[in-house]
Amino acid sequence: MAYLKINHEKIGAEEKQALIKICPFGAIVEEDGKLNITSACKTCKLCVKKGPAGCIEFVEDETAPAIDKSLWRDVIVFAEHDGAQVHPVVLELLAKAKDLTKQIGHRVCAVWIGDSAEGAEELLHYGADVVYTYTDAALKDFSVLPYARVLEDFIEKKKPCAMLVGATNIGRSLGPRIAARLRTGMTADCTMLEMKDNTDLVQIRPAFGGNIMARIVTPKTRPQFCTVREKVFSAQERTDAAMGELVEMAVPELPEGSVVNSVVKKEKLQSIADADVLVVAGRGVKKQEDLEELRKLADLLGGQLACTRPLVEAGWMPAHCQIGLSGRTVKPKLIITFGVSGAVQFAAGMKSSDLIVAVNTDPAASIFDVAHVAINADLYEVVPLLAQKIMEAQA
């Protein structure tokens, strides 16, 4: 098995301290005068790359059987729909899949599961070369066991290279379930995707719970699964002509899943994800009452007020107004942040917005790394002035 090998003979007192210090997870410890690596290790390999040379080396797994990657073809999008409409993330993933398959010559396909295939044809106007449909009355409502069985059947028959799944609650339930069944990799909430010539999908996402991005690959297994949130990528324009074909698949024998007793449509909340303009309140806002000024500004701009995690935790704003990895992903035409520091978890939820304006008193705030327009000033000075000047401009 692949592991980190400690070359004790090369490690003196100085190296020992350097190695203990370099591990960000505190996984290198001294036990009975010798270094040991505990299970806190996340195999970031920093000790190998940045530590004293040769002290710790990474020993590759040589026995792992290599799969023939050329047998696994096409990038598949899971076509989530509610019976009436396909989820918007599906169209975005189709556009991204088109992009990814260009250099490897694979097709873009979709898998449609439901009680009817009505609506599946629409995907052919958004870049799908083939839409595979599985229809059965038992597949009307989402239930993880039957749905996972269908995907398993599809993968057995079609051997896809990669499978892109929307990071919806359904996608996050079904995707990992089937990935575990096939013991293959599943990377959640990717913010960027790239394709290598050898068909390895490079999945990029924030990692280790910090201000860090990671490039993740699934080098030894197929298919490669990932989830992507809505509005991270852009859908392509609908083409007038349907470009591909629908292929009906035989439904395998389905396991009995949990019984869905009722489905209640939620009242549609005004969603920050649908707004063209967002004004965002961050921790720089001192009191809950001060949010009113920001709300007024949002109204003037024809937009909505959103916020960062601390404001939801403080109970100042409802959870559905939160932007970021634990909130919503947004992509408005204009987003203005006030007093937002710009943690990577927040930035991941908004950085594909068309125009990002940031107002912050700290010139070193990381929000300025993603902003297109940086204003290093106090929001309490800027907000009233801005509101007044917008009113003047609109008058």
Next chain:
Amino acid sequence: MNILVCIKQVPASSNVRVDPVTGVLIRDGADVKMNPYDLFALEMALQLRDCFGGKVDVLTMGPPQAKDVLLEAMYMGADDGMLLTDRRFAGADVVATSYTLSQGATAMGDYDLILCGKQTTDGDTAQVGAEMAEFLGIDHATNVIRIERVTDAGLDVIVNFEQEVYNQTMEFPCLLTVEKDANVPRLPSYKKKKQVDPARVRICTLDDFADQDATHYGLSGSPTSVEKIFPPEKNDDRMKLSGTAAECADQLVALLADRRLI
């Protein structure tokens, strides 16, 4: 009803960054806490036990110091704990982590219900629950906001999807991930802290598992690998407005007007 709750110790601070010069990860402060999402799962389990009897055990995987998170759960009312710790578990991705937890759950006992938080604050993947259920061969539901009804055979749960709310019947044994704010978690009790016998935390290694094949765990059992870590990209195409607040406001309004945003 016997319930197992899976919990995780996470860094208390999310202030981790990459030194742009050396490429080394910097983590400010070594403080840890229980993953806040797990509190809702634990509270749901404790309430079920209070109503229907049975037992609530807690399971975690991590370094030896992760024992603290099990003790904290026991101060809140959990009965027994199990810590899965082994150098061979290190470097696990979602698949290897879920598999290790499923082996741990099996080693620990027979449960009607397994509860997990909906995600962790350090990994944010929200996948371990579903993968663990697959490895255990039991049904699962994610994002459960409420348990509506409990019978001898199973339970009716309310599941939160983006546009819809499902009421569905799950048969025992099954695994649920519990939505944030599903309940108000209780605080650890000082009295329990005095009573809890730390020996009720069992420490397990790979040697205690049914599957002894080390290639199924840790780095070797992980289909994904991290190729590279890097600081988030900076936006170079950046305009910096300067001057007084009034001057900045003027420039911004002009810019927005120019882009037809006002």
